[in-house]
Amino acid sequence: MSETRPTLAEWVARGLVRIASRLVPWVQRGDFVREWEAELTHGFDPPPPATPPGGGARLRLVYRAVFATVDAAHLRLQELTLESMFKDLRFAARALMRRPAFTVLALLTIGLGIGANTAIFTVVNAVLLRPLPYPQPNQLVMVWEQDRARGWDRVPGSAEDFLTWRGETRALQALSGGANATFALTDGGEPEQVPGFRVTSDFFSVFGVAPAVGSFFGPDANVTGAHRRVVLSHGLWQRRFGGDPRVVGRTIQVDGEGHEVLGVMPPGFQFPSAAQLWAPLVFSDAQLEDRNWHFLLTVGRIAEGTTLEAARTELTTIAARLSQEFPSSNEGWGIDVRPLHAEMTNQVRGMLLVLLGAVGFVLLIACANVANLLLVRASGRTRELSVRSALGAGKTRLVQQLLTESVLLAGLGGALGLGLAWLGLDLLLSLSPIVVPGGGRVHIDTTVLAATALGALLTGVSFGTAPAIAVMRTDLQSSLKDGGRGQAGTAGHRLRGFLVVAEMALALVLVTGAGLMIQSVRSLLDVDVGVDNENVLLAQFTLPPAAYPQDADQVLFYDRLVERARALPGVRDAALTSVAPPASGGQFHVRIEGVHDAWTMDLPVARSRSVSVGYFEAMGIPLLRGRTFTADDRAEGARVAIVDQAFADQHFANEDPIGRQIRTLEDEPREIVGVVGNVANTGLGSDAQPTDYLPYAQTTFGTTMTLAVRTQSEAGTFLPAVQDAIWSLDPKLPLVGVGTLQDRLSDSVAQARFNSTLLTLFAVLALVLAGVGIYGVMAYTVSERTRELGLRMALGASGSSVRGLVVRRALTLTVGGVLMGMAAAFWLTRVIASFLFGIEPTDPITFASVAGILCAVALLASYVPALRASRLDPLAALRNE
């Protein structure tokens, strides 16, 4: 041994070896310490006088000494035989069965905690973790145009830009473009409108899928003449064609024209998620001429051996060249390449992670609760443990036994949780259909099972550690002498207090989050939509252009439809609009005469709607100035427009808009004849964007219209009559989005409501668990202090003062938890800020009420033990020796 004083490093290293040696079975312990201490002199040779080793060498020594614990754990594990583990397990099972109340409570707590986590993790796994079901899914990317200066991040490509990229890229082995479309299916059965996707022919090779039946379009499909071909989704094929393979080659009526069915997609293929029909995309001349016309969703596959970064760099270079070549359209436009999977999930990722965090909190609370229960039980078992210790069981052996019990408990709880998750998942999915990118179901798979097993194991070890530590610290010999009572001591006491404070803090964070979400949903629903939404039925349809080729044909149909709908018994009013609230519709440039004199990219934009005469009256949109449309605003009459308040504010802040002229889509001046109130047109909860209304007699936007019918009573009951009215004019017209306006508004906040429902569920769970936790601790404290409380009462303390004593202790813990929780919530609610509407993430009223709720729960939970304490019979309490 060195004569010189040990350095700090040596001292620390030797300490580490000593600590690690506690784990080593005692027969081997001496050798272990000797061997490791000798190791610590490594590098201090040659013999004296030793060159004092440098700081780096000393640190290395300390670092290596840490691995003595690995060695020690290894030796300890070798000691464990299967037989002794089995014995421990059997003993643990018997111990649990002896205390059924405890076991049931603990199992329920763990089961709920693990169940909630498993359910949410199952969704996270299906949506965020599972790779897309295509070959080499990591090569799939989406290509977006972007105009950073205007804050436009993800803009679809224009046809010409797309063709340039596809012609020049080397980093992408394939690139396809597509545009959303709806198709009317009319032969056989009820007419139906299905969402679909018009695609370039390489769409299928990009995804690398093979048809379930038939074939896909060849490269010749994207030209006029060869384009009347369709591919069906597996679901549509099953549903509408009975899964008959002979449908391939048949001609079916799509949008009133014959289309050949080429093939059927493999089951589960989903891109875009709602599409049921794919047809070739044929670029129109107008699309090919206009690089400003952004409509193509572009999906590509990165070439073998190339990276996402390389693809991004290459396409950015191409975009930079295009913006020089075509400054009028492409100036300032860049490009971005993003992984397809992330793009398909970015809507839900944030909230799913928040929910995962929330259930994580619930599990932590459950752990703290069970740890508390175990602590209480361990101190009740001091006598048993002392006896076993006196009979020769080492402390490590006892700790091992306790940990076995915990892990067994966690294992059983995990199994229960898995069952609960399995049941809960169905409920979850019925509340909100969760879209899995690329198709597929949300189900419990091996990943989930493995994660649950690991979670249960960690849970068991973490809540088992607290009582194990308590046992390690207890002097078992002396506790045998004093009858095995009250030996958990102050350490156990403090640990229990800390666990309750932590539970309260975690619960507070969750309840605050849920409170904020609930209020957000409520304020979303309270938003003034700008229309009278009582008793309005909506039905959307699209006239097939083949059957109604001229504007005049469409207008005639619309006029007759409105007339017929108005004549229905019980109907107060009816009208048509190209876009019904709360949908947004397209944005178009507008020119204000006298302000803007040419079409440029910098012109302001507005949402445009083509509506029937009487639309504002039927929807209850208030007229603020001027007039609404009349039957005189015909195609041949003077061109007119009505704008909303947001439009007037933006362009005519201090002037009267009436009489001013604007130009929109069709580039003809039209006079503003009226100003109406704003209507929520970009979803509830966002500001109304400037909107102009045009009479459909003068301008139609495509052939999709929504019939709005205001009824005298419950609008839903008018559905069959309204359907009949439409079909009496055209029996082949498919209807979509049929329902009441109120349902549609409430559906638009369905996601927010789903999120807040789940968060509330978890918060309530957390609150109940925290309440049980504080009850457990207070009940135990009372039983532990029976003698002391009895003595106090014998000396004249009143029942109420004893009650106060117990409640005060509970409140002290609660206030600690509330303060900690508030600090955490103040910081954590920021995470959900982007999901909130109409409320600040640090809303003081919410914070204050949640603190109040927690205190109330604590009061309630401590009142029963307090009552029991105050009813103690002093004599009995003192005799209870």
Added chain:
Amino acid sequence: MAKPVRMTYLTAVVLEAVASGHRYGFDIMDATGIPDGTVYPCLRRLEKAALLAARWEDAGEAAAKNRPARKYYRLTAEGTEALRGARARFPGVARTFASAAKADA
């Protein structure tokens, strides 16, 4: 009692290190550069499998060097046999140590 040990790259390296005269844990760590946490469990396994045997350094010898006695590992006959097999499987390992081999003190 000998229990068969799975011949992995790690085991081969440790056997080779011991064969070429690195006789205790930290020396083996230095010589092999394999992660510090894995050397000891590996030594224990090899000892249990009787491929390595350990003896304590002579107390007087250690005292002369002013340090506690070290536990030295050496190859057993089975260990030498196993090393031959390991060399056939991981020929690179022997070459690594051929240059670093030093005389057994």
